[in-house]
Amino acid sequence: MSKTRNRLGVTPEALAKRRFLTRTLGGTGALLLGGCDKLGSTETFKKVLATGESLSKGAHHLLGGRVSMAQEFSPADMSPSFRGNGNTNPASAAYKAMAANGFADWKLVVDGLVEQPGAWSLEQLRAMPSRTQITRHDCVEGWSAIAQWTGVPLAQLLAAAKPKPEARYVVFHCADAFGSAAYYGSIDMDDAFHPQTLLAYTLNDKTLPVTNGAPLRLRVERQLGYKHAKYVMRLELVDDFSRIGGGHGGYWEDQGYQWYAGI
Amino acid sequence: MSPPAEQPAGQPRSYLYDRHSLPMRVMHWVNVISLTVLLMSGLMIFNAHPSLDWGKSSYTGRPSVFEIAALRTSSGQLIGLTRVFGHQFDTTGVLGVPTGPNGAPAIIAFPSWITIPTHYSLAAGRQWHFFFAWLVAFVAIHVFEVIVSGLWNHLRSMITGRYRITEAPGEART
Numbered sequence: 001m002s003k004t005r006n007r008l009g010v011t012p013e014a015l016a017k018r019r020f021l022t023r024t025l026g027g028t029g030a031l032l033l034g035g036c037d038k039l040g041s042t043e044t045f046k047k048v049l050a051t052g053e054s055l056s057k058g059a060h061h062l063l064g065g066r067v068s069m070a071q072e073f074s075p076a077d078m079s080p081s082f083r084g085n086g087n088t089n090p091a092s093a094a095y096k097a098m099a100a101n102g103f104a105d106w107k108l109v110v111d112g113l114v115e116q117p118g119a120w121s122l123e124q125l126r127a128m129p130s131r132t133q134i135t136r137h138d139c140v141e142g143w144s145a146i147a148q149w150t151g152v153p154l155a156q157l158l159a160a161a162k163p164k165p166e167a168r169y170v171v172f173h174c175a176d177a178f179g180s181a182a183y184y185g186s187i188d189m190d191d192a193f194h195p196q197t198l199l200a201y202t203l204n205d206k207t208l209p210v211t212n213g214a215p216l217r218l219r220v221e222r223q224l225g226y227k228h229a230k231y232v233m234r235l236e237l238v239d240d241f242s243r244i245g246g247g248h249g250g251y252w253e254d255q256g257y258q259w260y261a262g263i
Numbered sequence: 264m265s266p267p268a269e270q271p272a273g274q275p276r277s278y279l280y281d282r283h284s285l286p287m288r289v290m291h292w293v294n295v296i297s298l299t300v301l302l303m304s305g306l307m308i309f310n311a312h313p314s315l316d317w318g319k320s321s322y323t324g325r326p327s328v329f330e331i332a333a334l335r336t337s338s339g340q341l342i343g344l345t346r347v348f349g350h351q352f353d354t355t356g357v358l359g360v361p362t363g364p365n366g367a368p369a370i371i372a373f374p375s376w377i378t379i380p381t382h383y384s385l386a387a388g389r390q391w392h393f394f395f396a397w398l399v400a401f402v403a404i405h406v407f408e409v410i411v412s413g414l415w416n417h418l419r420s421m422i423t424g425r426y427r428i429t430e431a432p433g434e435a436r437t
Contacts, residue, residue, distance in 0.1 A: 010353045018356040025376065033303075033381050040380050040387055052394035079322035136320055140385065142312035143321040256386035258393075 050258075057260040066190045070221035070263075073134045079145040082137070082203060084211035087176035087183065090231050095175040103215040108157075108199070112171070112237035115162035122201065122215050128152045131198055138263055139225040140252075149219050151200030155193045157235075163189070167237040171244060172218055172229035178251065185229040185250035186241050186259075187220055196221040199232065224261035226252040284412075290405045293398055300395040306373040307380065307388030313359075313372030331372035333359045341368050 039045050090096075098106050107119040132150040154170070170192045174183040191197055198219040201208050208214045213230025220227050227250070241247070246254030253259045283291075313331040316323070330346045331354070343359025345352045356362050361374030375381040379391050409417050420426035 010355065015356055019362055022357055022362050022374065022376075033376065033379065036300075036391075037380050037382070040391065046390070049390040049394040052390065052397050055397050056393060073319065077319050079320055080324070081322070083322075139312070140389070142308070142314070143316075145322050146320045252386075256384070256390070258389065 053258045053260055057262060060262045067194060068222070070135055070196055073136065073146050075134065075148070077146045078134060078148060078204065082145050082147040082212060083143070084209075085139060085141075085225065087178070087230070088211045090174075090176040090210075092175060092177070095231065099210055099214065106215050106233075108216060108232065109234040110157065110161045110237075111234070113164040113167035113239060114237050115164060116160065118161065120157070125152050125157075125199065125216070126201060128156050131195070132202075133196060133198070133219075133221070135196070135219070135221045137225050137228070140257065140261065148204050149198060149200040150202035150205075151198035151216075151219065153195060154197045154199055154218075155195070157199065158192060161235075161237075163237050166239045168239045169237070169241055169249070171236040171238055171241055171249075172232050173234040173236060174229050175231035175233050181251060181254070182245070183229065183231070183251045184245055185218070185227055185252075186238075186244075187218075187223070187227065191220050191222065194220075194222065222262055224263060226250075226257060227261050286408060287405075290401065290408070293401060294405075297395040297398040300379060300391055301399065303377060303379040304388045304391035304395070307378040307383070308385060308392060310372045310378065310383065310388075311385045331359045333370045341370065 040049075103122055107121050108125065109117075109119050111117040129152070130150055131153050132148060134146060134148045136144050136146045138144045158170075167189065169186045169188055171186045172184060174185075176183045187197070196219070199216050200213075200219050201216055203209065203212050208217060213228075213232070216232045217230040218228050218232060236244075238244070241249045245251065248254045249259045250257075314321070314327045315329040316325070317328050318325055326349055327346065328348060332344045332346070334342050334344060336342060341355070341360045342353060343355040343357065343361065345354040345358050354360075355368075357374065359372060360368045360370060363369035364375060369375070371383065378388070380387050416427050
């Protein structure tokens with residue numbers, strides 16, 4: 001009897017056996033996993049699980065200190081290209097018009113709990129003291145890429161805007177959106193004043209492309225990729241972010257991801 | 264616990280004694296649950312980017328050490344592939360393209376019956392993973408228990424299998 005094999009040499013009998021094994025194991029697992037799924041969907045248990053995030057944050061601060069530096073790399077380590085992930089081309093007409101004009105009309109608004117609210121053009125930001133760093137972007141999904149960023153340290157801009165003492169977070173309002181939900185994110189003042197935290201306008205010696213967040217994106221090197229807001233339009237200093245968006249401090253945080261995404 | 268005083272001659276005797284203390288039993292079961300949850304929620308996290316790379320970043324030009332992928336042949340058939348150190352295996356039905364709960368092929372690295380949660384959710388998988396990772400940190404308490412309850416005796420028994428029992432004077436050894 002000749003056995004028909006598929007392209008990679010697996011017979012239908014072998015496939016049937018795999019299916020049987022999978023289903024037997026699957027049946028047992030489903031009972032236990034069904035319980036886990038049910039447990040995981042209750043609000044109380046979600047709160048219990050979320051204590052892991054507070055413990056991680058506390059341990060990071062304890063072990064690394066508040067100004068521990070992210071690793072920096074040499075030009076030889078740079079990835080051949082820097083992947084664009086999430087939104088790579090904001091759909092709004094206002095953004096498209098600004099992009100068509102080379103962001104000449106774009107201004108970064110800084111407001112909220114600051115003594116000196118204002119708006120900075122790209123030209124003004126480029127004229128401020130800058131920092132260049134080669135760092136690794138670690139995505140929550142599990143991939144990473146090394147690239148060189150140049151931008152104005154957020155601390156510089158905050159020094160100009162003068163945060164009020166009650167300001168606890170910097171909220172980044174962005175031009176991109178997932179459906180009708182605008183992208184936004186937030187970091188605390190430790191990360192905002194960290195020397196490696198940049199508002200970057202240059203990627204690998206070239207003007208920041210639209211794919212990676214033109215004209216300005218956040219680099220907050222001690223945290224995972226989803227905290228690095230792209231297409232930044234406005235910084236708002238707040239003492240509490242529960243009234244912004246879904247109330248969890250960012251677009252991905254509203255989808256259930258941790259607010260503290262320290263690496 | 265000492266054996267019952269009266270022994271009918273020639274009868275095999277059986278009695279229960281305290282083999283594992285309560286803290287040890289609690290710690291062991293916490294670990295059993297935690298390691299199971301860590302594995303299963305870890306597979307969910309892996310499903311977000313089913314590839315393990317070697318080097319300073321994922322884009323070093325080197326092939327992945329371990330990778331699970333799904334591909335569709337020109338005839339439209341879905342094939343699940345697993346690559347380990349450059350060797351490729353057809354894992355259709357289990358990895359890459361597992362058979363879903365409804366019997367239809369699903370496009371996901373590890374099948375839903377081995378991940379927590381069973382539906383794809385990187386966010387929820389991470390919440391489970393990091394909470395139970397902290398429970399495993401209680402291994403420090405376990406090590407402390409081992410130390411205070413007779414470190415050398417425990418270590419010897421872990422290696423040679425022989426554990427020293429010291430009996431009070433007058434307690435008969437039978």
